[in-house]
Amino acid sequence: MPDIEAGTSYFDVQDCEHAKADLTRFADAGLDAVLHTFSERDRAFYRETTADIVAASHDRSLSVYVNPWGVGGVFGGEAFSRFVARNPDSRQVLNTGERVPAACFNDPAFREFVRGWTRDAAGLGADVLFWDEPHWHNVHWYGDDHPDDVWCCRCGRCRELYRRRYDEPMPATETERVSTFREESMLGFLDEMMALTREEGAENAVCLMPTGSADHGPRDWEKLAKNDHIDVLATDPYWAAFTEDADPGEYVARFGEELVRVAADHDLRSQLWIQGFGLRGDSAPDDVRTATRTALEFADSVFMWGYDGCRTISEIACEEPMAVWEAYLDELP
Numbered sequence: 001m002p003d004i005e006a007g008t009s010y011f012d013v014q015d016c017e018h019a020k021a022d023l024t025r026f027a028d029a030g031l032d033a034v035l036h037t038f039s040e041r042d043r044a045f046y047r048e049t050t051a052d053i054v055a056a057s058h059d060r061s062l063s064v065y066v067n068p069w070g071v072g073g074v075f076g077g078e079a080f081s082r083f084v085a086r087n088p089d090s091r092q093v094l095n096t097g098e099r100v101p102a103a104c105f106n107d108p109a110f111r112e113f114v115r116g117w118t119r120d121a122a123g124l125g126a127d128v129l130f131w132d133e134p135h136w137h138n139v140h141w142y143g144d145d146h147p148d149d150v151w152c153c154r155c156g157r158c159r160e161l162y163r164r165r166y167d168e169p170m171p172a173t174e175t176e177r178v179s180t181f182r183e184e185s186m187l188g189f190l191d192e193m194m195a196l197t198r199e200e201g202a203e204n205a206v207c208l209m210p211t212g213s214a215d216h217g218p219r220d221w222e223k224l225a226k227n228d229h230i231d232v233l234a235t236d237p238y239w240a241a242f243t244e245d246a247d248p249g250e251y252v253a254r255f256g257e258e259l260v261r262v263a264a265d266h267d268l269r270s271q272l273w274i275q276g277f278g279l280r281g282d283s284a285p286d287d288v289r290t291a292t293r294t295a296l297e298f299a300d301s302v303f304m305w306g307y308d309g310c311r312t313i314s315e316i317a318c319e320e321p322m323a324v325w326e327a328y329l330d331e332l333p
């Protein structure tokens with residue numbers, strides 16, 4: 001399987017000299033690619049430093065992905081959003097009328113902000129911008145006691161756009177039309193940003209969560225795959241994070257099969273992510289081996305989130321982070 005790209009995410013090191021040591025060991029371990037996180041904080045304070053780290057990655061023949069880590073509170077990642085703090089009127093609104101701490105995909109100020117992020121991220125020298133886990137805010141992820149059927153977003157902008165689209169007021173319950181509107185809003189947002197990415201000379205990858213919920217983008221992946229500006233379709237079947245007790249091989253295969261079918265239909269590259277965080281217990285390294293072997297059977301590109309089994313992020317680190325990391329590296333071709 002010599003043509004399969006193998007990579008890892010990398011984060012939280014803002015000293016290029018330290019980063020170089022890590023990047024060298026990634027290249028020595030046989031990795032072809034690295035994803036650098038580019039949070040709002042990185043963009044505000046570490047832009048040239050991040051550009052240096054991107055250049056150091058290229059010096060080691062690593063392809064570079066860059067992601068909007070936690071930007072606006074609507075992408076995945078362990079980073080906070082200053083945009084949301086500074087722009088309360090741009091926040092999503094629950095169907096109960098309550099504002100939540102995440103920006104709305106339909107908000108014009110947020111779109112302008114992410115257009116700026118996109119230009120800066122491409123300007124770092126990234127090969128691919130990685131639109132990671134775009135999602136409407138989910139109050140239940142934060143231990144909240146809202147009823148099960150709450151949803152976002154019903155802000156003034158969303159209600160206005162919905163009325164224009166359907167010639168009726170936006171309901172407060174999630175009807176099929178509301179779900180479709182939510183999907184189309186996110187797809188419209190991604191389309192705008194991905195078109196700009198291409199203009200700026202980079203490619204686009206989008207990572208959809210394996211949930212089949214309108215909270216996390218299109219329920220039918222075809223709707224995204226047919227976009228003119230996408231190059232890589234990705235998903236992250238994190239068996240121990242998203243399920244109670246799924247078998248890693250079966251879970252990765254289930255979504256890998258679907259991913260590869262949709263990607264092939266639209267001439268896209270496919271990418272699968274291996275869970276390298278929050279794994280506990282003796283079976284973790286073997287589970288990672290199984291997941292990695294399975295992913296390699298399906299996808300054009302395989303990545304782990306994240307390097308060293310997330311050793312440095314104590315809240316989500318694996319119990320034996322280096323054993324997880326070594327198991328991943330060991331299974332790569």
Ligand SMILES: [Zn+2]
Pocket residue numbers: 091092093104105106107153154155156157158
């Ligand atoms: Zn809204």
